[in-house]
Amino acid sequence: MSVDAHIEKLREKHDKISKAVEQAQRAPGASDFEIAEMKKEKLRLKEEITRLNA
Numbered sequence: 001m002s003v004d005a006h007i008e009k010l011r012e013k014h015d016k017i018s019k020a021v022e023q024a025q026r027a028p029g030a031s032d033f034e035i036a037e038m039k040k041e042k043l044r045l046k047e048e049i050t051r052l053n054a
Contacts, residue, residue, distance in 0.1 A: 007052050014045040 001009075021038045024030040 003052060007049055010045050010049050010052075014042055014049065017042045017045070 017038050021035060021042065024035050024038065
């Protein structure tokens with residue numbers, strides 16, 4: 001897998017998690033812990049994308 005393809009996969013995961021976070025924040029029964037974990041994963045992906053683009 002090329003670096004560009006890997007970055008694209010990471011971006012897709014980042015977008016998917018971003019949408020899941022937004023949806024969870026609107027849901028009345030969403031766990032704050034679960035949302036925080038998704039946000040941490042989203043940040044980890046963003047940092048990896050940034051590192052690979054450097």
